[in-house]
Amino acid sequence: MFQPVDSAPVSSSFDASSIDDRTDEELDALPFGVVCLDDEGIVLRYNLYESRFARLDRNAVLGRDFFREVARCTRTPEFEGRFRAFVEDRGRTPVERFPYLFDFAFGTQEVSIELVRAREARRNYLLVDRVHVAPPRPSFPREKLAAAQQELAPGEEQKGVRRDEAERRVVQAPYTFLAAFRATCDRLAPESWPLFAGEWGVQWGRRLAIELEAYALERAAASLGDLSMRRAGDAICDHLRGLGLGSPSFDYDFAADGVIALHVERSALAEAVRKTRRSEGELACHLLAGCAGSVLSSLAHRRLVGREVACVAAGAERCTHVIVANERRAIVDQALAAGERGFDAIRAALRASPSVPRST
């Protein structure tokens, strides 16, 4: 039985009306759903988190009537009625909050909703925080279920669109696609690979954090951060392994020094370099380093960075990355620039820094 949630509002710690000032990229980084509706209920903005949990492609949702086409389960006095009254109120009530139960064909989601009015526009934001996910309610009328992706965009498969079990659009690419990408970068801008691939990893990691949060809520009924460190780390590694990027594993032996290591066997990125350039002495897996730093940042609530410190492409037996606080990034980068390689050498450089905590 659905019980109202008892929790502080999403907007408790910020000026909720400022949500309208955020870019789409910023909304995509948020760990809760954001849906922007005009006064008629047409979807104007839809962030990544909401897209993942509703299993709807953003492109299929924008411009549609939220209550009649997208989330038919919200066409009730408790939800749409509140929204209409909120719009009529013209911002005199800045935030309205209530619990609700979303019904999808694939399951139910207990959510906490906040309605927020944009300051200077006829736009209204639904902030959607997931409390609990559960199997579908058999008794719920099928015609009132929230829309599925194939309803909003029928015949996608015939148009070359592939989706996974969570309705995410996926592209299955052969290994040569990755090798060709790296070879292109080497040919056009060889010095840019570390910067480009590292930032690519950071951006990817922010999105991956949302994927992993969905994984945790759907499969373990808990936020990723509430899973044990071992299980959360395994979830991250399992995801990367499932993509075919190699076999990663975290090493927490020196966590008390503020350093976490990530080892990767058979890195596809490293092997792409070996196949295309046969060069020695080069680090190649900046993508994974950036990604790992970004995902752990979201868990640690700190800005952490990942750096590859040993690579198969440079002759190492396996690739190794370190994740450290952003404030110690310069120490790692200086050591790498000086030619230091390997976890022990980088850790020694970190220990030599006067501000680095030391284990006994």
Place this chain on the structure above:
Amino acid sequence: MTTAGGIAKTRETGASDSAARHPRPTRGLGPLDPLARPASAFLAELPWEGPVLDPDGLEAAVFLARL
């Protein structure tokens, strides 16, 4: 992961309860199996340098997105 208040409070209650069942470690690691502790609690107590971002804040999430 970083949540912006709301349900995060509920989830944190679970994390805090779990943390309370374990004695607070002296150097950020638990007494028996530190990796069995909630990931957020485990990572939060490591001796990173630099500021902690408000785990409940939208600003924190946006800050991370802008870095």
